[in-house]
Amino acid sequence: MxxxxxxxxxxxxxxxxxxxxxxxxxxxxxxVTKKHTLSVLAEDEPGVLTRIAGLLARRGCNIESLAIGPSEMKGIARITLVLPGTSASVTQIIKQLYKIINVLKIDDVTFIPCVERELMLLKIRTSTETRPEIIELATVFRAKVVDIAEESLTLEIVGDSGKVVVIEQLMQKFEILEMVKTGKISLMRDSKINSEYLRNISLQTYAL
Missing domain, CATH: 1.20.5 (Single alpha-helices involved in coiled-coils or other helix-helix interfaces)
Structure with missing residues (x-):
């Protein structure tokens, strides 16, 4: 220069x-911007999810994953949100979410040991030649074959985000006819075991 x-x-x-x-x-x-996982407890009433989504939309925050369902407490729903941002920006979002009257508790579990799961259903086009290979791959990943037709096969995959992404990529070599995923759900580990360490061990096992 x-x-x-x-x-x-x-x-x-x-x-x-x-x-x-x-x-x-x-x-x-x-x-540093990264994906944050928020565990939200809110009153299970009509419009709560709309208010949460509306607040995030007004702040220009993109929701990458959302799962909602009943919690262990009657009338209380647990919402798991995955959204990108810095720790500072996510902290501001949490403060804003607390202003919604139905929101009771929010935990940013991104850096906390957690049990995390997603569910994916994959419908794949098969033939006499490809079906054995697909079933073999499914067995390696402990995926379940939940439907078999003459020209297709449907798999159920349950696991952490890494496992779901890996098997989706491996199945790209075949023709994926349909795919659907749930949002991520998570619960904090009382055992305090390092989730990142377990995830890496799991992915190494699949790679073998």
Whole structure:
């Protein structure tokens, strides 16, 4: 690069500011954008989910995954949200969600050991030649064959996000006719076992 241009870039205020920002991001994990998992307890009443989704939409927050169902308490629903953001921005979103009168409790379980599960149903086009290979792959991933037709096969896959993504990618070599996924659900581990460690061990097992 031309020496004069190098000097200009070095002294350019915008370049200096960008370097400062990069340094701050490296030093402060709160500035790093990643997927956050929120576990929300709310009164099971009509319109609660609409109000939550509306608040997130107004803040320009993209919901990557959402699952809702009854909790262990009568009349209380548990909502699991997965959304991207920095720790700082997600903290602000949590403060806003608490302003919704029906919201009772919110936990950001992103960095907490949790049991996490998703469900995926895959309908795959099969033939006499491909069916054995698909069933063999399903067996490796402990997926269930829940329907078999003359030209298709439907699999049920239950596991963490990593397992679901891996088997979906492996099945791309065949023709996927239909696919549906639930949102992620999670519960904190009382055992405090490191979930990330278990996930890595699981993925290594599948790879073998």
């Amino acid at each position: 031309d020496q004069k241009l190098t000097v200009l870039l070095k002294d350019n205020p915008k370049v200096i500011e960008q370097k400062k920002l990069l340094t701050l991001v490296e030093e402060d994990p709160k500035l």
